[in-house]
Amino acid sequence: MFSSQSPGGLCVFVGTRVFFTLEMSNTSKELSSLEYSVKAVIDVGSTSIRMALGEIYQNGSFRQLDSLSQSVSIGNDTFNTGSISRETIEKCVEVLGNFRRILSEYRIDPEKDVRAVATSAVSEAFNRDDFLDRLYMATGINVEV
Numbered sequence: 253m254f255s256s257q258s259p260g261g262l263c264v265f266v267g268t269r270v271f272f273t274l275e276m277s278n279t280s281k282e283l284s285s286l287e288y289s290v291k292a293v294i295d296v297g298s299t300s301i302r303m304a305l306g307e308i309y310q311n312g313s314f315r316q317l318d319s320l321s322q323s324v325s326i327g328n329d330t331f332n333t334g335s336i337s338r339e340t341i342e343k344c345v346e347v348l349g350n351f352r353r354i355l356s357e358y359r360i361d362p363e364k365d366v367r368a369v370a371t372s373a374v375s376e377a378f379n380r381d382d383f384l385d386r387l388y389m390a391t392g393i394n395v396e397v
Contacts (some may be wrong), residue, residue, distance in 0.1 A: 290317070290358050291361035292366045294351065296387075296395055298327025301347045304357055320354065322347040327373040339362055348391040353386040368395040 288307040295302045304319045324344055329336045336344075354363055374380050375397040387395050 294368035296370040330373045330377040336377045340379045352391045
């Protein structure tokens with residue numbers, strides 16, 4: 253997950269996918285009077301699971317609130333054995349469970365206000381559907397591939 257900032261805007265990417273493109277506000281004072289919603293993006297990658305949380309304002313401005321990252325070994329499993337091990341699946345459930353608690357603290361609804369995407373390490377795994385089902389059942393977070 254990374255962002256690219258230009259003089260007037262911000263793009264948030266996960267892999268090659270653009271999550272959103274926003275215009276940046278010049279000052280925090282401008283943002284304080286606007287209504288906003290709090291959103292999150294989650295990247296389930298081959299070596300880590302990352303989450304960024306931010307406020308998205310009516311005028312399209314964005315302010316990042318937090319970002320988190322936790323190491324996992326999905327890529328090592330998939331690219332060496334073809335599937336994600338039970339141990340790695342449970343580690344990912346633990347990480348997303350922790351992220352889920354943080355989403356709750358920010359009052360972010362995982363059904364409406366979170367976009368989660370998995371990279372090739374998940375999409376190429378033979379047991380990807382079992383993996384994605386396990387994540388959803390344990391955390392309520394729907395991860396796209």
